[in-house]
Amino acid sequence: xNENTRAKTLVVATSGVWDAFVIVVGMLKGxxxxxxxxxxxxxxxxxxxxxxxxxxxADATSQSAYDxxxxxxxxxxxxxxxxxxxxxxxxxxxxxxxxxxxxxxxIVVDAGGGSAKLLHEAVTEANPLIVPVAPxxxxxxxxxxxxxxxxxAAARNTRDVTAHVVLVKADDRTSLPRTAKxxxxxPAQSEEGIGPDRDELFPLADTVIHSWVxxxxxxxEIPTELSEYGSLMKELNAA
Numbered sequence: 001x002n003e004n005t006r007a008k009t010l011v012v013a014t015s016g017v018w019d020a021f022v023i024v025v026g027m028l029k030g031x032x033x034x035x036x037x038x039x040x041x042x043x044x045x046x047x048x049x050x051x052x053x054x055x056x057x058a059d060a061t062s063q064s065a066y067d068x069x070x071x072x073x074x075x076x077x078x079x080x081x082x083x084x085x086x087x088x089x090x091x092x093x094x095x096x097x098x099x100x101x102x103x104x105x106x107i108v109v110d111a112g113g114g115s116a117k118l119l120h121e122a123v124t125e126a127n128p129l130i131v132p133v134a135p136x137x138x139x140x141x142x143x144x145x146x147x148x149x150x151x152x153a154a155a156r157n158t159r160d161v162t163a164h165v166v167l168v169k170a171d172d173r174t175s176l177p178r179t180a181k182x183x184x185x186x187p188a189q190s191e192e193g194i195g196p197d198r199d200e201l202f203p204l205a206d207t208v209i210h211s212w213v214x215x216x217x218x219x220x221e222i223p224t225e226l227s228e229y230g231s232l233m234k235e236l237n238a239a
Contacts, residue, residue, distance in 0.1 A: 051105030059112025071220030135180030
């Protein structure tokens with residue numbers, strides 16, 4: 001899997017047919033901020049870039065992304081006309097993504113934390129893989145299993161998928177974010193890295209998503225202020 005320095009084309013449209021840019025948000029652990037990250041990412045592509053965007057909830061257990069949509073719709077929030085939200089928690093999600101590529105400019109997949117198979121299949125069709133991780137030791141350790149599975153999936157991906165670890169739920173009043181960054185960027189000292197010897201650094205994004213109330217209260221709403229996620233998308237799209 002390539003690091004986050006590779007230039008890539010976002011989307012190509014010819015004769016009115018799209019070739020969707022597929023963003024997979026995944027981590028083999030629940031509660032890591034995947035759904036919030038997937039929603040803000042989808043809103044960026046739909047609202048800021050104006051792409052017809054599909055948000056796929058691939059979580060076989062909680063389906064929080066689709067629940068977010070149901071709550072927002074019930075409470076009267078206006079869903080962008082070019083944003084479609086669907087549930088697809090099935091192992092053939094790679095085939096489903098391929099079928100949808102010509103209909104959308106961007107496809108965002110919220111890959112739930114409970115199924116390595118779903119993550120694997122989604123990554124086989126991904127352009128970037130975004131891995132949100134909170135700055136705690138238990139979440140950092142789950143990165144290893146996530147990247148092991150993603151590496152296997154990347155071998156089947158013909159599009160040169162890139163990977164990006166994003167630090168989320170960061171509280172700068174504590175030492176946790178700084179410690180997490182140090183561990184992710186110097187794994188040789190802790191055996192928490194990737195690669196055969198667990199000493200290779202993770203492709204860590206510069207942009208940090210903080211534990212702001214804005215994100216905590218966003219569930220069931222359609223936020224127009226994308227805050228740090230806007231900066232994150234610009235960083236990753238420029239890579």
